[in-house]
Amino acid sequence: MKGLVCLLLLLETFVFVNGGLNENEISQQLSSEDRRQNPPQTDTLRAEASTDSQQYCHLCFPDIHAALRELTATVTEQKANIRALENRLRDAEQAAEQQTISLEELKKKTDETSNLTLSQVEELRKENRDREIAFSAGLMESGSGDVGPFTTEITLTYRNVFTNIGNAYNPITGVFTAPLRGAYMFRVSVYGIGPTQASASIVKNGERVVTAYDAQAQGGLNSSNGVVLILEVGDVVYVRLWPDRRIYDHSQNNHNSFSGFLLFPLREDELCRM
Structure with a gap:
């Protein structure tokens, strides 16, 4: 200055x-x-500015590149995670759809099984009702006295019915008619007052099977017998009193009785094996 x-x-x-x-x-x-x-200091200032810029870039650019590399890696990782999530979501949707289909099929099968079960239960009920076959009856419905003797063999009619499940026994005719193929048990008892002979037989389709017999010069006499028979539907079983035989009964004591019941039904193949 x-x-x-x-x-x-x-x-x-x-x-x-x-x-x-x-x-x-x-x-x-x-x-x-x-x-x-x-x-003039223009060149000097420019040189200093260039030097400062280079130093600033030298200091900043490595950090920017590192940040860019880190950001790129993060983005790549996030893309991979997104793809993995998309795949899991797709798998979950497919699994849910498959489960829905399986549930629908299961519900359908359950409904079919339920309907089948109800049908089977109803069929079993009907079958069980068919299997409920049993009867038992005494000879006299009222009073007391002798039956016989007769010159020919006669069918005894047991009119005092105790049980007749299935209504297979007819108290008017004294005949049991098999409603179902199967094995049946029958029993007969006879009673008389001597001097007499008491003889009665269980008959199947006109053929004598077993006989209850007793003879006594005086006093009471009694006998019984039983048999298991294989019957087809419509077969008949009844009791016949022999000729010249006499039996005694009392409606309150029921000395003479005829009983039968179904043991179990039989299928066609079971009958063939027999």
Whole structure:
């Protein structure tokens, strides 16, 4: 600054001595002098700015690249996770759809089984009702007295019915008719007062099977017998009193009785094996 002041003083002196300089000349001289004393710093500033920029880039760019690499890795990982989740979701949807189909099939089978079970239960009920076959009856429905003797064999009618499940026994005719193929148990009992002979037989389809027999000169006599028979549907079983035989009964004591019941039904193949 001091140099500039001195320069101005010299110029004034010079102008005064030489008759003066014009304003442009003075300005040019001042500019020249100023450049000489204060050379431009543009290049230096530019160099410093470039150096600072390089240093800043040198410091920042590695961090940016690292961040970019880390971000890229994170994005890639997230994409992989998304794909995995999409695959799991697709698998879950397929599994749910399969389970829905399985549940529908199970429900359908359950309904069919339920209907089948109900049908089977009803069939079993009907079959059980068919199997409920049993009867038992006494000879006299009321009073007391002798039956016989007769010159020919006769069918005894047991009219005092105790049990007749299935209504297979007819108390009017004294005949049992098999409603179901199967094995049946029959029993007969006879009673008389001597002197007499008591003889009665269980008959199947007109053929004598077993006989209950007793003879006594005096006093009471009794006998019984039983048999298991294989009957087809429609086979008949009844009791026949022998000729010249006499039995005695009392409606309250029921000395003479005829009973039968189904042991179990038989299928066709079981009958063939027999």
